[in-house]
Amino acid sequence: MRQFEEADAVDFVVVGTGAGGAPLIAGLAEAGFSVVGLDAGPFFRPLEDFASDETAQRQVFWTDERIVDGANPIVMGDNNSGKAVGGSTVHFAMVSLRFRPEWFKARTLLGYGADWPIDWQEIWEYYGRAERLLAISGPVTYPWGPPRPAYPYREHQLNGAAEVLARGCEAMGLAWTPTPIATLSAPRGDAHPCVYRGFCRVGCSTNAKQSQLVTSIPRAIRAGAEIRDLAMVGRIEVDEAGRATGVHYLRQGRWRFQRARNVIVAGYAIETPRLLLNSANAQFPEGLANSSGLVGKYLMTQSNQAVFGKMDQEVRSYKAPPSLTVTEHWNYCDEKDFFGGYCWMAQGPLPIEWVNVLTGSKGLWGRALREEMKDYNHQVGLKMVGEMLPDPRNQVTLTDELDQYGLPVPRITYSWGDNDKAMIAHALDQMQMGLEAAGARDVFRQENDTCHLYGTARMGFDPETSVVDADCRSWDIPNLWICDGSIFPTCGGVNPSLTIVALSLRTVDRIKALASRGDL
Amino acid sequence: MSERYPGYDVLSKRDGPSWNEPTRSAIDARLNVPREPRFFTPQEWRTLQALCDAIFPQDGDVDPVPLAAYVDQKMAENHTDGYRHGALPRQGEAWRRGLSALEAEAGAAHGTGFHDLAAEKREDLIRRMQAGKLEDSGWGGMPPATFFEHRVIPDITHAFYAHPKGWSEIGYGGPASPRGYVRLRIDRRDPWEPAEAKPGDKAAARRKNQRVR
Amino acid sequence: MNPTAVISRRREHAGDTKSPSTWRRSALRRAPVTKRGAHQWTRAPRNERSDELAAQVGRRLNGASGTLAASVLFDSGIEHYVGAFHNPAMITPLITAAASLAASLHGVADRRPAAHRFRDTVYAAAALAGCAGTAFHLYNITKRPGGLCWQNLFYAAPVGAPMAMLLSGSLGFLAERVRDTDAHEDPKILGLPAGRTLAAATSAGIAGTVGEAALLHFRGAFQNPLMLAPVTIPPVAAALLGRASLDSSDRARPFTRWWLRLTAALGFLGVGLHVFGVHRQMGGWRNWRQNVMSGPPIPAPPSFTGLAIAGLAALTLLESRGE
Structure with a gap:
């Protein structure tokens, strides 16, 4: 791997190497720019480093202290962000769905949230490129939305839990499909196909999962980029002219400074605003790129409620990726009395996840819990991914408490709105109907779960109502860019990773275009 | 308490292809908690x-x-x-x-x-x-x-x-790498997965579970 | 049985195109190959010659049937083991394929130009089992969610697989019909000329097998360019055989013969590639208990070999008759 001097300004320093950062690092390096990618987490070699164990694999999660509050505090840790080269794509559930086109004009066409400054047809092209980058295994034809090309790899075989979803949907007259998913159904290069071990959400030890760690990162290194792991960025430096000059980061016990002509922040919707806010200086007392006051605001997560039940047969949901079937019916059907959409997917909780569900949703403990756990192999569940509406009161702020780096611990405040609650109620009813139609009994609801993060540096049309423009460039500081889940003005009813990768690929092209006309 | 997976001990797979080295060392350390x-x-x-x-x-x-x-x-x-x-x-x-x-x-x-x-x-x-x-x-x-x-x-x-x-008590297959699973459908079990005791046939489940490696 | 003359096959055919439609005066038997590898053919007295041809072609067809049966035996053995024999009927292809293999081995060893009741019975049963298996597999697909969709075509009971059992039984049955031909007649199958019937059946069999390979290699996203081989080479063989079945002349078809040999070799090459494919799975051969089941099916490709052998036998019949 090529290495750069800290004192020499590189063209780009990218903070974060996940779905937002890694495609940029690779794409910019391939375009001939000098690029350094920094990540707070380690550079794992999954074949040698990853155990098949929920507890040991907490090594890939972001487990630093964060304070959660509000009426509906968000569960962080294993649920949301990763601390590893490759970011949360190292442990994501690999579900790779496209946005419904109308969501890019949610305000104009659907009457809620905000419009994106990007046209859906343009993104459609980048979705295709993202799907090829990740060799998505998906259905030959997709039941919803405008036509899309066939997925690069074929759909996976369904496990028992996925088949239950399909049976439920067929009983309800809803369409379903094998989920487009970023794990291989056939060999690719040196990577083995998926062996259905079922530990996807704690890290794939076979490299079948097409995380950024095994896709963009090797490309970036081949193209001459440097990946510096275990490098926690604490502050972005800005000169008197109001341009970013580089980043301060802690590595091997010492604060260092990497000079750069451009800084790209891709730390996801908590760390990105945290870094921008913590970089406040005399010139930008409210934090960088924050003249709108919106850095950290409009935080969104997605409703991730579920229904679970028992089948008489053995389902053994621990086998195979957890979400092998999906129905997007309610993303594309507008006959409902709330805004936004949602999909639901099959579930495959491992034992610790499962005991969390039973204790959290049924309040079980003692002998009752231990007995109930013995039905583990018969449990089956459906879980929604639902769009929550942007609300400026949901936000990320800094506290006075310091973490192990000496940086202020973030506070994450979240409360559901009435629309969010209406959607959750609708989805729980629908999913319960589906699960019971498939033959499950003793059905109960998991009412409090959320997942994914968005919105704390939103993209928009003008500097008053957004943080970055359509090129992911901050309005306030022309050589400061943001590219991750935080730029989403609305979050849609599907998992975010594919859209983040598509936006990242688009940003590569935008930067190349701007550079070629001298606009960097 | 009823034994649902008689004779199944997930540790019988420890030295087989379902456990890789990082898993063995993680579980060994766990079993030796102070x-x-x-x-x-x-x-x-x-x-x-x-x-x-x-x-x-x-x-x-x-x-x-x-x-x-x-x-x-x-x-x-x-x-x-x-x-x-x-x-x-x-x-x-x-x-x-x-x-x-x-x-x-x-x-x-x-x-x-x-x-x-x-x-x-x-x-x-x-x-x-x-x-x-x-x-x-x-x-x-x-x-x-x-x-x-x-x-x-x-x-x-x-x-x-x-x-x-x-894991043994709830019939969970346990660690699975490099070997994962082949039979994914409902009511299908790989020979290296625990067998559940069916009413009146605990002995058959025990036999299968003793062969799990 | 002693050869009376050795002539070049091509010349012989050219000289004999107008002969009456009796069991070939130019009946041919393969003699030891010459140094250059070109086959020489021997002229034999009429009845002996015809008997010999019948036995020889019959034995080759027994061999073709046996190759298919072996492929089915091991392939369905693995696949139905994966399916945990949850339905007792899943043992059927193991029994019929084993019996068909035994009958075929018996047939290959049997030089008598006559059908054998044991073999006939086994082959007929195998063909029927193939038909029943296809019906079972179709039923299995339709009762799954999604019905006739890609998911079930890829991963439910494979529709094409029992066809190999049907083909093994049919080729064996045809072998017996060829053997059974009266020494004074052209071999007939159900009243139709044997060579052309066999060529047509083999062509269809290859086409069907190509269909199955195409489906499964599509499932594998043709991730290795060599996965294109079974969907490019055998279709040409099927087309050439199909054309031969429509052609009443008994001219030599060296290109077809050569292409069928290539197809036969592909079957063996496929085994090697599938062995490599198992190695490419996580854990490789060390994890064989999983990977033999979840990797590419090692016993499947020789279906092409079996069919190509049958195609070669059909060519021999075609080239030795005059219609």
Whole structure:
């Protein structure tokens, strides 16, 4: 791997190497720019480093202290962000769905949230490129939305839990499909196909999962980029002219400074605003790129409620990726009395996840819990991914408490709105109907779960109502860019990773275009 | 308690193709957890053990999982969750405060220590903690129900289901790398997965489970 | 039985195109190959020659049937083991394929130009089992969610697989019919000329097998360019055989013969590639208990070999008759 001097300004320093950062690092390096990618987490070699164990694999999660509050505090840790080269794509559930086109004009066409400054047809092209980058295994034809090309790899075989979803949907007259998913159904290069071990959400030890760690990162290194792991960025430096000059980061016990002509922040919707806010200086007392006051605001997560039940047969949901079937019916059907959409997917909780569900949703403990756990192999569940509406009161702020780096611990405040609650109620009813139609009994609801993060540096049309423009460039500081889940003005009813990768690929092209006309 | 997967021990797969080296070393370390407290004081340790016995009873088990030891390990080595409810102090402080508050509650209600309470009284106290109905000043503003939900329940129950004994009991296939699974459909079982005892045919399940490698 | 003359096959055919439609005066038997590898053919007295041809072609067809049966035996053995024999009927292809293999081995060893009741019975049963298996597999697909969709075509009971059993039985049955031909007649199958019937049947069999390989290699996203081989080479063989079946002349078809040999070799090459494919799975051969089941099916490709052998036998019949 090529290495750069800290004192020499590189063209780009990218903070974060996940779905937002890694495609940029690779794409910019391939375009001939000098690029350094920094990540707070380690550079794992999954074949040698990853155990098949929920507890040991907490090594890939972001487990630093964060304070959660509000009426509906968000569960962080294993649920949301990763601390590893490759970011949360190292442990994501690999579900790779496209946005419904109308969501890019949610305000104009659907009457809620905000419009994106990007046209859906343009993104459609980048979705295709993202799907090829990740060799998505998906259905030959997709039941919803405008036509899309066939997925690069074929759909996976369904496990028992996925088949239950399909049976439920067929009983309800809803369409379903094998989920487009970023794990291989056939060999690719040196990577083995998926062996259905079922530990996807704690890290794939076979490299079948097409995380950024095994896709963009090797490309970036081949193209001459440097990946510096275990490098926690604490502050972005800005000169008197109001341009970013580089980043301060802690590595091997010492604060260092990497000079750069451009800084790209891709730390996801908590760390990105945290870094921008913590970089406040005399010139930008409210934090960088924050003249709108919106850095950290409009935080969104997605409703991730579920229904679970028992089948008489053995389902053994621990086998195979957890979400092998999906129905997007309610993303594309507008006959409902709330805004936004949602999909639901099959579930495959491992034992610790499962005991969390039973204790959290049924309040079980003692002998009752231990007995109930013995039905583990018969449990089956459906879980929604639902769009929550942007609300400026949901936000990320800094506290006075310091973490192990000496940086202020973030506070994450979240409360559901009435629309969010209406959607959750609708989805729980629908999913319960589906699960019971498939033959499950003793059905109960998991009412409090959320997942994914968005919105704390939103993209928009003008500097008053957004943080970055359509090129992911901050309005306030022309050589400061943001590219991750935080730029989403609305979050849609599907998992975010594919859209983040598509936006990242688009940003590569935008930067190349701007550079070629001298606009960097 | 009924044995659902007779004769199944997930550790019989330890040296087979389902376990890779990182898994073996992680589980070996887990099985060798220090049995003496490093974080908790002797008084806290006794309260914690009594709490573990109530939250996850193992009376009658031949080789109970040392749940309190895993809670102590988590605190001593500061394995954080990655988030903390705004109403709770840091995890170690929350545990110390919660355990001493439970002792105070037991003393106030029954004039005895929490660990000396009869099982029913102990469970009753826990139910009131779960419902947020404890009000001793020892809680110091920490809501008992939040402490119960965010500290007591996850820290204790996760310890059991992170242990091979927990996996064997619920018929979980356990670690799986490099070997994963072939038969994914409903009511299909790979020969290296546990077999569930069907009514009246426990012996067949036991035979299959003894062949699991 | 002694050869009376050795002539070049091509010349012989050219000279004999107008002969009456009796069991070939130019009946041919393969003699030891010459140094250059070109086959020489021997002229034999009429009845002996015809008997010999019948036995020889019959034995080759027995061999073709046996190759298919072996492929089915091992392939269905693995696949139905994966399916945990949850339906007792899943043992059927193991029994019929084993019996068909035994009958075929018996047939290959049997030089008598006559059908054998044991073999006939086994082959007929195998063909029937193939038909029943296809019906079972179709039923299995339709009762799954999604019905006739890609998911079930890829991963439910494979529709094409029992066809290999049907083909093994049919080729064996045809072998017996060829053997059974009266020494004074052209071999007929169900009243139709044997060579052309066999060529047509083999062509269809290859086409069907190509269909199955195409489906499964599509499932594998043709991730290795060599996965294109079974969907490019055998279709040409099927087309050439199909054309031969429509052609009443008895001219030599060296290109077709050569292409069928290539197809036969592909079957063996496929085994090697599938062995490599198992190695490419996680854990490789060390994890064989999983990977033999979840990797590419090692016993499947020789279906092409069996069919190509049958195609070669059909060519011999075509080239030796005059219609």
